[in-house]
Amino acid sequence: MEACRATCGSCGLKPLLRTTLRFKPRNLSTDTDRIAEGLNERSRTVVGAWLGVLTGMTFGAVILGGVTRYAFPFLPYLLVLLSQACQWLIGTCSRRFPHAPRRIGLQNLKNTRSFPNTSSKGDYSSLLCLSVVREHGEMTLSRFKFIWHMEYGHRQWGRLLGLVYALPAGYFWYKGYFTKRMKPRGLLGWYMVKSGLKKPQPPVGVSPNEDFVGVPRVSHLRLAAHLSTATILYSLFLWASFSHFVKHQKIPKFDGLLRLKILTHSSKALVFTTLVWGAFVAGLDAGWIYNSWPKMADRWVPEDLIVPRYGSTGRNLIDNPTAVQFMHRMLAYTSVGCICTLWGLTMVAGRGRTGPRIRNAAHLMLAAVFGQSALGILTLINYVPVSLGAMHQSGSLILFSTLLWFSHCLRAVPKV
Incomplete structure (x- = not known):
């Protein structure tokens, strides 16, 4: 045996045997996706770790x-206070430094007045602050700091994400670690922030003479x-x-198998649509409209639905x-039903045919x-x-991740 080992080591068979034992034959495994097709193990590991980060x-x-x-209810109040502070500062500087360049002050004042803290029909900022304080309590220093740091941290985190994406991506592209299917994706954050500082329009049907005090907010659609x-970016990564x-x-x-794949794609579409309507709920503060479950107040279908x-x-x-x-409730119920059906069909198929990984997924x-359903009810x-x-x-996102993992596991079944 020792002589055999020595012979294998001297003739170069030892590295070959080690490689054969480490990697399984090609017909027993599948790369499951063309994104990583053709990459060696080192490239796959490095790019995979970067994508995981x-x-x-x-x-x-x-x-x-x-x-x-979710800390937004005080954000309009905060912006109004900052806007009024800017107006006071401009006025003070104009009185104390009459020879200072007025162009900057007038431009800042113009920009400040474009924010809906003043109105030709009355003091809009007072009404707004009053409504926010009445609904959510006073703005304390701790709340001010919390909202400010969360907003600042969110922006800086997004910039860091772009940096972590761009620099390694350029290096991997240069080294040939990317296949043709790996393409950069963009974000939409700047477009969301751009829509925030304007007075909300009254709903359709409201008379122009009727007093309407809304809250300056980011459009719920954006x-x-x-x-x-x-x-989508998270899912691609x-x-x-x-x-x-x-x-x-x-x-x-x-x-x-075909039914499982159809139900999997349907479940992903339903969960994604439910997530979009959840953003509508957050953007319109619709979570405070009806805070009872399973009924909405004392009705299954509320009177003010349409x-x-x-x-x-x-x-x-x-x-x-x-x-x-x-709509968010109905989409959630439909998603639960679809995923339960998908789980049932997977169990009916049997462990011997689907394998343990698909069943565990x-x-x-x-x-x-x-x-997620329990969290939604508790939140409401x-x-x-x-x-x-x-x-x-x-x-x-965790629920959507489990659906993506289940869908990825199904790719272990060859198409042909």
Whole structure:
């Protein structure tokens, strides 16, 4: 035996045997995705680790954005106070330094007045501050610091994410670590922030002579677009990291595979749509409209589901807070039903045909959907506290991640 080992080592067979034992034959495994096709093991590991870091950073950005958004009720109040402070500072400087350049002061004053803190019909800022304080209490120094640091941290985290993406991407592109399917993706954050500082328009049907005091806010449509883009970016990073890190054992094609794939894609679409309507709920503060479950107050279908002042039925489903919360509930119920059906079909298929990895992914998916449902109910009946709201938003990404993992596991079954 010792002589055989010595012979193998001297003739160069030892490294070959080690490589053969380490990597399984080609017909027993599949790369599952063309993103990582043709890359050696070192390249796959390095790029996969980088994608994993980007996935975690994108997840963190979504959580930071959610906490910032759920702390939003005081943000308009904060902006009004800062705007009034700027006006006072400009006036003081103009009186004390009459020979100072007036162009800068006038331009700043013009920009300040463009924010809806003054109105030709009255003191809009006083009404706004009064309404915010009446609904959510006074602005304390600790709350001021919390909102300010969360907003600042969210922006800096997004910039850091772009830096962590851009610099290694250029290096990997130069070294040939990327395949043709790896392309850069952009973000939509600047577009969301751009829409914030303007007075909200009254709903359709409100008389021009009627007093309407709204809250300057980021458009709920752009907020949903921002969250959707972040979710898509997170999904692309996560899927690519799966493709670089994981190799599934091939599974023979079995009956019911097509139904599983159709239900998987349907579940992903439903969960994503539910997430979009959740952004509508957050943007319109619809979580404070009805805080009871399972009924909305004492009705299954609220009376103000469709209100003429919002226009058509389609506009009600997007702009009416009651209809938006109702749609979010219905989409959540449908998602739970679809995922439970998907889990049941996976269990019926049997361990021998699906393999343990697919079944474990189905169990994980089922646990995630029930956990997310429980978080949603707790958030609603507790009047949307920041902690539960942020956990509910992160739960949606976790649920979507389990669906992506289940879908990736199904790729172990060859198409032919």
